[in-house]
Amino acid sequence: MFATLSNDAPELLGESDRRELIRAERALADAGQSGRFVVARDAGAGPVGVLPVYPVARPYSAAPHPRLVLDGSTATQGWRTGCYLGSLGRAPAMVAVRPGTEPGPVRAALLKAGWDLVTERSHQLDFACFPLLDDELLAAVSPLVAADDPVLVESLEAFIPVTFDSFAGYLAAQSRSRREMIRKEQRRFRSAGLRIIEVELSARHQELAPLLRNVEQKYHVAGTVDQYANYLAGIADSLGDQTTCLAVFGDDDPDAKEPVAFTVIWRQDGVWRLRCWGCDYERTAGAFAYFNLIAYEPLRLAIGAGAQRLVLGRGSLEAKLGRGAELLRLTSVAVPLGAAGTE
Structure with missing residues (x-):
């Protein structure tokens, strides 16, 4: 060899x-x-x-x-x-x-x-x-x-084992205090006038790029909007039908023209992995958009698709553990x- x-x-x-x-x-x-x-x-x-x-x-x-x-x-x-x-x-x-x-x-x-x-x-x-x-x-x-x-x-990378046959089953597997917290976060998200829909990444990468840059800027290493648009376009082009892009829109935007947050999920066989997320922090403040977008809705979809694991990535580990995640070193x-x- x-x-x-x-x-x-x-x-x-x-x-x-x-x-x-x-x-x-x-x-x-x-x-x-x-x-x-x-x-x-x-x-x-x-x-x-x-x-x-x-x-x-x-x-x-x-x-x-x-x-x-x-x-x-x-x-x-x-x-x-x-x-x-x-x-x-x-x-x-x-x-x-x-x-x-x-x-x-x-x-x-x-x-x-x-x-x-x-x-x-x-x-x-x-x-x-x-x-x-x-x-x-x-x-x-x-x-x-x-x-x-x-x-x-x-x-440490957080992931949720998808061992449930429904989102209700996921909730039932959590402690009472966790169930109440998750339901409260879902109610707060809805009462803030926000909703999540699936969009075509290939068609929306330009308008999603500034949201990704907002998140990257928190770490003081952000590139340009065009560079992030190219990054998202590359995911859409190469990973194609193995990606799911979820975006958050306001109820005051019935035609879903102005996303205020998004995430991209790579469906890799039975493992679903969050690739990135972006957010307008001002527009989503206090609405618990993060976990509604990167955990609850993806988990609901993963359960329906028969996936085995939803990988949430690194960071915010304590909060992810509090929502039923496990850790991989x-x-x-x-x-x-x-x-x-x-x-």
Whole structure:
């Protein structure tokens, strides 16, 4: 088995992974960049695994700033250009292995080849980062970077197991105090004159982009509205019918022309994952729009579709736990490289 560098991912990926790689490539192309793929090959079987390697740089329109991936770590100060291995930082890292292949040796070969690629170019980069690794991938990455003073940041990702046959069943599974809280939040949302409807992301990405920028600005790393519009358009184009976009409109907007909040959900087989959300904070103040939009309505739809898990993402963990979520541990590993601190 050996690893090679390619501009194209091999045809060993499942449909969901393939679409995500296409989305990432288009997002990078909009920023004038392109990713590469480390491909593991078997002499008798051809490609057996792939690891994406993505260049990232300011203004971070295609990918989140490493400060966000590393949950605000001050170690990222001065990091301008680098690369992400495994994902673009918004979803857990992917090291794809062909079904029927022993995964351990393939993943180890891919990760080592990816790290070798990075170290060969370390004088040109401020950092390299393996975003959001599960425990198995973390165990494989740790020996590669142990001598390089890595920054390790543990994150917890919230998800709701979809084990209910109805939203009423979800409510019944909560404690009495939680049920009362959820019902109160739903009533407050409705009494604020707000409603949620599904919209076509491909048709609405331009008007949703400012709402996404509002949320990103809270972390002081926001790009331009056009960059966020391109990001949303890329999701719509590449993930296509695997996405659901829910938007909030006021009852005083019967034609649904001016969204005040939205979320995008990626339906990946039996797992539904929130990709992003945006909001007009002033218009939705006090209406509990966040959990109505990112939890209650998506959960109702996920139950109806027979999904197995609704992934709510990182952040606001205590509040998500209070609404029936569980936690999955993920760890991001970053290493400062030769260009860090230079001009």
